[in-house]
Amino acid sequence: MNSAHRTEISALGEFGLIDHLTQNIELQNASSVLGVGDDAAVIDHFGKQTVVTTDLLIEGVHFDLVYTPLKHLGYKSVVVNLSDIYAMNATPTQITISLGISNRFSVEALDEFYEGVYAACNKYGVDLVGGDTSSSQKGFIISVTAIGEVAPDKFVKRSTAQKGDLLCVSGTLGAAYVGLLFLEREKKIYMESPGVQPDLEGESYVIGRLLKPEARKDIVEFLAQQEVMPTAMMDISDGLSSELLHICKQSNLGCVLYEEKLPVAEQMRMAAYKFEIDPTACALSGGEDYELVFTVSQSDYDKLVLNEEISVVGYMTEPEAGVHIITKGGGKHAITAQGWNHMK
Amino acid sequence: MNSAHRTEISALGEFGLIDHLTQNIELQNASSVLGVGDDAAVIDHFGKQTVVTTDLLIEGVHFDLVYTPLKHLGYKSVVVNLSDIYAMNATPTQITISLGISNRFSVEALDEFYEGVYAACNKYGVDLVGGDTSSSQKGFIISVTAIGEVAPDKFVKRSTAQKGDLLCVSGTLGAAYVGLLFLEREKKIYMESPGVQPDLEGESYVIGRLLKPEARKDIVEFLAQQEVMPTAMMDISDGLSSELLHICKQSNLGCVLYEEKLPVAEQMRMAAYKFEIDPTACALSGGEDYELVFTVSQSDYDKLVLNEEISVVGYMTEPEAGVHIITKGGGKHAITAQGWNHMK
Numbered sequence: 001m002n003s004a005h006r007t008e009i010s011a012l013g014e015f016g017l018i019d020h021l022t023q024n025i026e027l028q029n030a031s032s033v034l035g036v037g038d039d040a041a042v043i044d045h046f047g048k049q050t051v052v053t054t055d056l057l058i059e060g061v062h063f064d065l066v067y068t069p070l071k072h073l074g075y076k077s078v079v080v081n082l083s084d085i086y087a088m089n090a091t092p093t094q095i096t097i098s099l100g101i102s103n104r105f106s107v108e109a110l111d112e113f114y115e116g117v118y119a120a121c122n123k124y125g126v127d128l129v130g131g132d133t134s135s136s137q138k139g140f141i142i143s144v145t146a147i148g149e150v151a152p153d154k155f156v157k158r159s160t161a162q163k164g165d166l167l168c169v170s171g172t173l174g175a176a177y178v179g180l181l182f183l184e185r186e187k188k189i190y191m192e193s194p195g196v197q198p199d200l201e202g203e204s205y206v207i208g209r210l211l212k213p214e215a216r217k218d219i220v221e222f223l224a225q226q227e228v229m230p231t232a233m234m235d236i237s238d239g240l241s242s243e244l245l246h247i248c249k250q251s252n253l254g255c256v257l258y259e260e261k262l263p264v265a266e267q268m269r270m271a272a273y274k275f276e277i278d279p280t281a282c283a284l285s286g287g288e289d290y291e292l293v294f295t296v297s298q299s300d301y302d303k304l305v306l307n308e309e310i311s312v313v314g315y316m317t318e319p320e321a322g323v324h325i326i327t328k329g330g331g332k333h334a335i336t337a338q339g340w341n342h343m344k
Numbered sequence: 345m346n347s348a349h350r351t352e353i354s355a356l357g358e359f360g361l362i363d364h365l366t367q368n369i370e371l372q373n374a375s376s377v378l379g380v381g382d383d384a385a386v387i388d389h390f391g392k393q394t395v396v397t398t399d400l401l402i403e404g405v406h407f408d409l410v411y412t413p414l415k416h417l418g419y420k421s422v423v424v425n426l427s428d429i430y431a432m433n434a435t436p437t438q439i440t441i442s443l444g445i446s447n448r449f450s451v452e453a454l455d456e457f458y459e460g461v462y463a464a465c466n467k468y469g470v471d472l473v474g475g476d477t478s479s480s481q482k483g484f485i486i487s488v489t490a491i492g493e494v495a496p497d498k499f500v501k502r503s504t505a506q507k508g509d510l511l512c513v514s515g516t517l518g519a520a521y522v523g524l525l526f527l528e529r530e531k532k533i534y535m536e537s538p539g540v541q542p543d544l545e546g547e548s549y550v551i552g553r554l555l556k557p558e559a560r561k562d563i564v565e566f567l568a569q570q571e572v573m574p575t576a577m578m579d580i581s582d583g584l585s586s587e588l589l590h591i592c593k594q595s596n597l598g599c600v601l602y603e604e605k606l607p608v609a610e611q612m613r614m615a616a617y618k619f620e621i622d623p624t625a626c627a628l629s630g631g632e633d634y635e636l637v638f639t640v641s642q643s644d645y646d647k648l649v650l651n652e653e654i655s656v657v658g659y660m661t662e663p664e665a666g667v668h669i670i671t672k673g674g675g676k677h678a679i680t681a682q683g684w685n686h687m688k
């Protein structure tokens with residue numbers, strides 16, 4: 001934390017703290033009828049359907065404050081929820097945030113966190129309309145609920161992919177996971193020898209992918225402009241393998257994926273080699289990229305190729321064919337979930 | 345926990361656990377377009393406004409598992425959020441729940457918690473439509489978001505009370521706080537002498553008020569039937585004093601409260617005497633009763649007296665008059681917030 005001054009949270013009290021953190025909110029959306037400061041917020045989506053998702057982020061499980069700047073954490077806490085709204089083919093409009101804070105946090109530390117929260121709100125055009133703060137005995141706890149809107153029945157589920165559909169992903173995969181490996185390695189070195197400076201030279205791409213992910217608003221907007229309605233869509237938070245198994249199971253289909261088609265950034269590939277791990281394994285199983293995986297009708301192929309940020313990586317098959325990857329060498333392997341499973 | 349059998353959560357995995365906990369959900373509301381099992385839930389309030397509130401409950405801060413049965417905790421976690429929706433004069437329709445669970449919890453323990461969640465959902469007619477489960481390093485963490493609906497502009501804020509309005513509360517006040525005192529006392533005795541059986545004889549009323557609160561759906565429905573539109577409303581979670589100060593500050597008014605009008609249950613009064621504390625102090629400052637405090641126009645008085653569950657306890661004044669209580673002896677005292685402030 002950069003702040004030279006430290007203000008104890010107890011100096012403001014619970015209600016003073018909420019006032020302090022929310023005093024500069026200007027509601028951006030007409031749908032935000034009533035924001036922070038009452039028992040509940042009020043939203044009017046004017047005939048559209050309301051989309052809602054929630055995520056709980058716990059220090060030591062989902063993030064490590066040793067290498068996560070609070071501003072980035074605030075930004076990411078919002079983005080990962082907005083990503084779920086976009087994954088429904090919807091537009092996020094509001095968020096609520098509840099925090100559990102231990103007394104090692106100062107008001108200035110929370111200000112940094114909220115700087116990131118508001119930066120994400122501004123970038124994505126969403127309003128912070130409510131929340132809750134309380135103390136926690138241990139660790140920082142963040143609960144975000146994101147709300148969005150979608151024209152009636154324009155939302156896209158996981159369960160409606162069709163046989164023969166093209167399987168697509170946005171952006172590049174696996175870099176956030178490799179970024180985590182670097183930060184965990186440097187943390188370990190630092191814990192053993194606190195004098196050693198971290199060696200993250202040249203790894204800003206993979207580390208940025210972990211610490212400052214973006215939600216793929218642009219992809220959802222592009223698909224709408226092109227009048228491409230995905231047949232199924234999810235965001236990639238646990239890893240592509242895990243998400244594909246969800247889509248296949250819920251749509252009662254199989255799929256084939258081509259290793260050579262998987263979008264991986266050169267920086268990720270080089271970084272993976274430093275850890276002597278397979279870039280393809282990172283792309284399949286690494287989580288937290290917050291890209292979108294979606295299926296579209298083959299007839300939409302010509303529209304998709306207009307966007308360099310979209311890769312067609314395979315296609316959907318009958319369920320009996322299972323879920324497979326065809327390697328560059330021509331081998332065929334079953335895909336199993338090895339995503340980031342926080343319960344293990 | 346009564347269950348003889350213990351199933352480790354790791355035996356099911358994260359997705360297996362979610363399936364297990366949500367497999368019997370039958371959506372009750374037409375507004376629940378899409379429930380558990382996708383990136384987000386989809387809700388259609390068909391022209392009504394959407395109301396949203398969220399609460400974070402942390403073991404050791406908001407509840408103590410030594411004396412809180414998990415089923416009651418699940419029930420209460422839902423009810424405290426529904427109470428916020430009713431306090432907006434709205435009808436709750438959906439909830440999402442996110443849990444952070446340490447490995448001391450078994451699947452059977454979570455089943456007990458969800459029994460309470462579903463019991464509350466059934467009683468209040470709301471659908472569980474989403475959530476998230478993850479591990480926690482320490483303690484049980486519960487984040488609930490409740491969503492409701494209200495006809496456009498029929499919601500009731502805290503800031504719109506009028507000078508001269510009657511100040512009303514539902515039910516009785518202070519009992520949950522005294523229930524907490526009993527449970528804390530028995531916990532202390534138990535910790536010092538584990539062989540001693542708890543002595544809670546005759547205190548089921550106050551303990552029930554703490555462990556199994558209800559949201560005042562009936563009051564909101566009664567007011568609607570009588571066509572009484574409150575001018576301001578809040579639920580009483582931190583204590584009447586604290587809530588009154590919010591309403592007065594946000595409405596830019598003062599108020600006068602009469603001690604003799606405060607609704608206190610005889611069981612609470614007797615229990616408070618055992619702790620040698622003033623029942624009026626409990627009614628003013630005790631939290632977690634989840635009653636409603638609201639203001640109405642004087643012209644609605646005749647309608648209010650039809651309901652024994654509503655007490656008129658005072659009236660709203662100009663702001664210069666401050667916030668005061670007139671005691672039974674005729675004394676006049678300023679009211680200050682001494683509610684349950686979790687940040688202290």
